[in-house]
Amino acid sequence: MLTDTALIQIRRHLHAHPEIGLKEVATHDFLLKQIAKLPQENLSIETISEVPTAILVRVAGFAATKTLAWRTDMDALPIMEKTGLAFASQNDHVMHACGHDFHMTIALGLLSYFAENQPKDNLLVFFQPAEENEFGGKRFFDANGFHDQFKPDEFYALHVNPLLPAGQIATRKGTLFAGSNELRVSFIGRSGHAAYPQKANDSIVAAANFVTSVQTVVSRNIDPIEGGVVTIGKFNSGQAMNIISGQADIEGTIRSFTQAGMEVMTKHIRMIAQGVAAAFDQELKLNFRQGGYMPVVNDKEATDFFIDYMEHAAQVDFQIVEPAMIAEDFGFLSNHFKGTMFWLGVNDPTHTLHSNQLNPDESAIMKGINAITGFLTARMQK
Template identity: 55%
Template structure:
């Protein structure tokens, strides 16, 4: 079983070798190296052919009534680290700026505990690539990885939170993270000389009208008590000041706390695009790409059990948190399997995805203890 000192060493090494989605080869090899050092008596390790940087570890229970899944993400972000840490990223332009090094280390700590303390139920650990992009959870599910003995009856996972004290557990009933959808809008008209607008069809003017109309989707098309966001963050049109643009592209994002909300906003956006196309007499092509970034909607009964345990455990500091508009592809897996995602506080002044994010090491052991305690509690239930 890994000691706290060993866990910190593992975390710092993982922090040094961040890799981008679907290219986590060095991370994958190091994780396997650590896992192979555990007691193998009740472990079964699988590397799926369809997702070769993923790792599944099945811990065989002594009297299994269910299989409980635990997921951790393993990829990093294209961020140049600016922490100045002695164990900073050795890969230029890539950093664990979302704290997945903490996620992986906590998972390894929990796995190491159950490798020496055989659980009652089966436990399935999923080391998932491609959370930040390319939706690895959805890829894994569609590849049929979670079938047969590798099928979890329920799934759990954490995300670190720099706004919470190190080791504090946060969770809530309902949605923890929003779902996200990429928005791409291409407006195709007719270019021409700035002096002869009557002979052209100006896509910049059409884009301006579209952008203003989109602002009414949230303010006038959804319940004010519900939560939804649409942001158009990038626009590109034209080549020079005295030429009317024949093409303009707009890029943005939709976020919502329920899948129904995301789909509703998407339908309204399509209607606005169709209306602009008709009124300006040009083509407006809308592309919506959600991938696997569905809302992280926690299962009611499992989440109540989780919160009850954390609130009653004198060794755990628990806080009920508000929903966040950030995205997480664990939402797709929670749409397929009941489960719960929760926060682990890591106490830092920098935010997630920041080049200066520096999670506190002392959150790791507290996270391991809280999760192993909950899993043992869960396995005592019918």
């Protein structure tokens, strides 16, 4: 099995060479080289042209009755790193600011363990591209990447959490992370001179009414216990102070802990946009894109087993947590395969995920691997 020193070296190499989603070519090649160093007797690899940077590795079980799967994401974010670390990103304006370098390292650690210690059941390790922007899990699924002996019965995954102590495992039954839906709206009217508003059709006024009105979508249509968020993060319109704007472009995000809630919010936002466009005589362009960012809902039976194991496992620090409004495209996989996602603490409470100064504690890597290999081994006895 890979040593702690070797794992840290791998993590630092990955951290220094981040790549944006669907462009993880060097990452893909590096991972394949690491996999090639492992015992190959029970390993087989699946790649597909539709998602060329993805890697699906199968470890054959010695008495298999099912197939468990582990997922790790591979991509980085378009962020200029400011950590000052000796192994900081060498790629300008790209950084592993969400911990995917940790995720990949842990996945290699798991694969190393089970390549040397053949599991009872089959195990898949899925190195997935494009979690941050292009829902790589959904792309791989839609291209029939999970087929025949490469089709899992259960799927598991983690995400690092800088607010938790290094190595702590944390999850909950039911929804862990929210679903997310991208919103893009354009109101198109007619520009004109500020002195002659009657000869123009002001798109800023229409768009401002839309922004104000959508603030009621959650408060008046969603159960307060369920929760939801509609955030307008971008509003572009106008050229000068004395020109009436003929177009306003808006972008935002919709988040919900349930897919039903997402559908309710999407419906009402569409109705508001159509109503505003009609009231202000504007042409409307409206686009939603949820892709693979469905709510991450932990399966009851699998998660009951996971929690029971982690609560009783020696040297595992475990806690139950509240759901978070962050989005994760593992939600798509959890919607198609039962399983569990959880947090792994990495102890950097002064920096959030996506911070350009995020500096996770590397001691969490081996702690995470030990907890997960123990769990997967126990699950295979079930």
